[in-house]
Amino acid sequence: MDTQTAHSVAHVLIEALPYIQRFAGKTIVIKYGGNAMTEDHLKASFARDIVLLKQVGVNPVVVHGGGPQIGELLKRLGKETEFVNGLRVTDRETMDVVQMVLGGLVNQEIVSLINRFGGRAVGLTGKDGQMIRATPLRDYGAAEGEPSVDLGHVGQVEGVDPSIVHTLDQSDFIPVIAPIGFDRDGKAYNINADTAAEKLAVVLDAEKLFLLTNTPGVLDGSGALLPRLAAPEVDAMIRDGTIHGGMIPKIRCALDAVRSGVNATHIVDGRVEHAVLLELLTDQGVGTLISR
Template identity: 45%
Template sequence: MVEQLDLERLRGRVVVIKFGGHAMVNQELKQTFAQDVVTLRRAGLLPVVVHGGGPQISAMLERLDLDVHFEAGLRVTTPEVMDVVRMVLTGRVQRELVGLINAHGPFAVGLSGEDAHTMTAVRRTAWVNGEPVDIGLVGEVVDVNPQTVRALLEQDRVPVVSPVARGADGQVYNINADLAAAALAVALDAEKLVMLTDVEGLYANWPHSTELVRRITADEIEKLLPELASGMLPKMDGCLRAVRAGVRSAHILDGRVPNATLRGMTSGEAPGTTVVPDQGSRPE
């Protein structure tokens, strides 16, 4: 399959992959994802992985009898929940993913947005029915310092990044992994942003239809954002931000399909939904 993909064109280019959804809890899919990442690296691409961990965080919170609560699609993060978020993301999910990739060679190195001030965040507020809602220690990335990630890429490593960031106030914040991946893709001048999720892509008229939107521009996404379901909203918002800021294309792919990451590197029509800049917004 590899020889059919558009890997030669992408040689030497950064590809940021957000790993999330069902693929994170299915052992076979985790294995094939790790293999895909190593295949991309050996083909000369520069993959950077940003992972989520929502199901694992929720499971640990339930074990500890702590509240699991969401507003506007974002986890309400008290200081107690933030301790669990850091522990699960950087101490469990990241370590497992690093281990799976490194089973194929000495490639993966784990870090979080806290490390070397890679990401700086400010506290964000959710809006529900036009009203502000306090969601605790949830952050918005306002600055990315990509030097550490670039240094790892230059050493032929695969950075595996947990979406946790510190603010200028010293507080640590929980960052939505979709938006963290988009911010990192922009800072690294990535060729592609790939987001793995639990659906085929963006549906044209959900929930009334499962007709898939194969290709959509940034302007078209912006018009759709107010109507999107909470789960799809941060993904499409991240894609919009990325292509508006210089990323060549963004892709929403079905992470339940084995080798979805490799399939997203096709030279023709990639599976899922492809987000592109508005016509004329990038120079040739």
């Protein structure tokens, strides 16, 4: 290694030091999805990030999606999928596939990757330790003013018991959670992963919530990345239409988290290698930080 390269590496490590000191012992909830979950080099990058965070004293909690994987298996089974405002209509057969993919295939792949890079990950669903209690998502309209739509086994979070997550954190394990909720009778529900991550972050008194997505972050009217926003600024951008379409549910999730006690939410581009480390442990970051 030549002197210039050595100095560059040392600068990166020194830049990270105050952030490592600040976040040691803190809980970081990370919603993992999008391209970061489907491309091999990004999956490896994410797993290394999680292992490094745990190694330096941060407590990462991973909540993952799996929509493309669910869609692919349904297609192979010859079952068509219907969406209403971005939510998958989930009948009993589809719910069986959701549990198989989220609670099995995807969850265990993430666990295996983290463990391969030296972590100690444990896969969970909302049923474990009665962690995520759910009720059916009712009165959900196809559009404003239209009749509500029966989404089947799509649920909303009724409550979260974080006991099992605390136990794993204290034993140096890394929880990897599939967003499947269960009602009091044991019936399973498909929960939006962003929502599950937000509810967990609030109950865990997390320092930060990360939402990995397929966009650079929150953009202004000219398409430039906004690295930092306060909640009132975000509200104004929704009102004037700068934030619109599919970004609105994610933004509302971010706002709900910070207004419920999470210190900050980060909307981060999961297509960037090591995006979590770059956003958390560097001065510039790679996404948008939303605070109160």
